[in-house]
Amino acid sequence: MINRVPQLLIYFRLSAGLALIVLSFLDITYYKIIAIILFSLGLVTDIFDGIIARHLNISSQFLRRLDSTVDQVFFVSVAIASYIQCKEFFIDNKIHLSILVGVEALTYVISYSKFKKEVATHSIGAKIWTISLFITMLAIISTCQSTTWFSICFWLGIITRIEIIAILFTLKHWTNDEPTLYHAILLRQGKTIKRHKLFNG
Numbered sequence: 001m002i003n004r005v006p007q008l009l010i011y012f013r014l015s016a017g018l019a020l021i022v023l024s025f026l027d028i029t030y031y032k033i034i035a036i037i038l039f040s041l042g043l044v045t046d047i048f049d050g051i052i053a054r055h056l057n058i059s060s061q062f063l064r065r066l067d068s069t070v071d072q073v074f075f076v077s078v079a080i081a082s083y084i085q086c087k088e089f090f091i092d093n094k095i096h097l098s099i100l101v102g103v104e105a106l107t108y109v110i111s112y113s114k115f116k117k118e119v120a121t122h123s124i125g126a127k128i129w130t131i132s133l134f135i136t137m138l139a140i141i142s143t144c145q146s147t148t149w150f151s152i153c154f155w156l157g158i159i160t161r162i163e164i165i166a167i168l169f170t171l172k173h174w175t176n177d178e179p180t181l182y183h184a185i186l187l188r189q190g191k192t193i194k195r196h197k198l199f200n201g
Contacts, residue, residue, distance in 0.1 A: 006053035006063060009045040014070045016042045017077030024081035035081065035141050042074055043134050050122075064176040068120040078137055086144035096154050103161040110165060115174035121167050122177045125160035132156050 016038045023031055049067060053059040083090050090097060111119045136153040139146035146153075163181050170184040178184045183193045 003056055003058050006049040006056070006058065007066070009049040009052070010063075010067055010070050013042045013045045013049075013074050016045075017074035020081040021077050021084070024084040027085075031085070032141055036138060039078055039134075039137060039141065042078075043130075046071060046074075046130070061176060064120050064122070065118060068118055068122070068176075075133065075137075082137065082140050086140055089140055089144050089146070093150065096150075100154055100157050100161075103158060107161055107164045107168065110168050111174075114168060115171075117174045119164060119168070120176040121164050123160065123164060123167065124179050125156075125163050129153070129156045129160045 020035055020038055023034060028034070046067075050059065050064075053063055107119050111117060132149065132153040136146050136149045139149055166181050167178050167184040170181065170188050171178070172188055175187060178187065179193070186193050
C-alpha cells in the first residue's frame with residue numbers, strides 16, 4: 001500500500017485542480033480560502049510525490065511522465081478557475097500570457113515531434129519557475145492582481161522554457177529528469193550524470 005502513495009498524491013493533485021474549476025464556477029462562499037488551501041496542497045503533493053517515490057526506490061518513467069502530465073493539467077485548471085473569478089487580470093495581461101502559453105506549448109510540440117513523448121525534464125530552472133508561478137497565482141486568487149510577481153514569473157517562464165527547448169534539442173533520446181542543459185550535454189556525450197536524490201531521478 002505504501003508504494004502507492006506517490007501515485008495517490010499525483011491523483012490528488014489532479015482532483016484538486018478539477019475541483020477548483022467547479023468551485024470557482026459555482027462561486028461558493030469562502031472560495032478564495034478553499035482555493036488557496038487546495039492550490040497549496042497541490043504544490044505540496046508535487047514536491048513530495050517524487051521525493052517519496054525515490055525514497056521507496058519505486059521512481060519510474062511511468063510515474064515521472066504521469067507527474068509531468070498531471071502538473072500541466074493542475075496548473076491549467078488553476079488558471080481556468082482563476083480566469084472565472086478574475087477575468088480582468090487575464091484580459092489586461094493577455095499578450096504576456098499568450099506568449100508564455102505559446103512558448104510552453106512549443107516545448108511539447110518539439111518533444112512530441114522528436115521523441116513522441118511529453119516533456120519530463122523536471123529541470124532545476126523549471127522548479128524555480130514553479131515557485132514563482134505559485135506565488136503569482138496566490139496573489140491572483142487572493143486579490144485578482146499581481147504586478148511584480150507576474151513580471152518575474154513571466155520572464156522566468158520564458159528563460160526556463162528556452163532552456164527546456166535547448167535540452168530537448170540536445171538529447172539524442174528521450175530522458176526524464178535533466179537538471180540543466182549542461183547535464184543534457186553530458187548525456188549526449190554518453191556520460192553519466194549525477195542527480196540529486198531528493199529532486200531528480
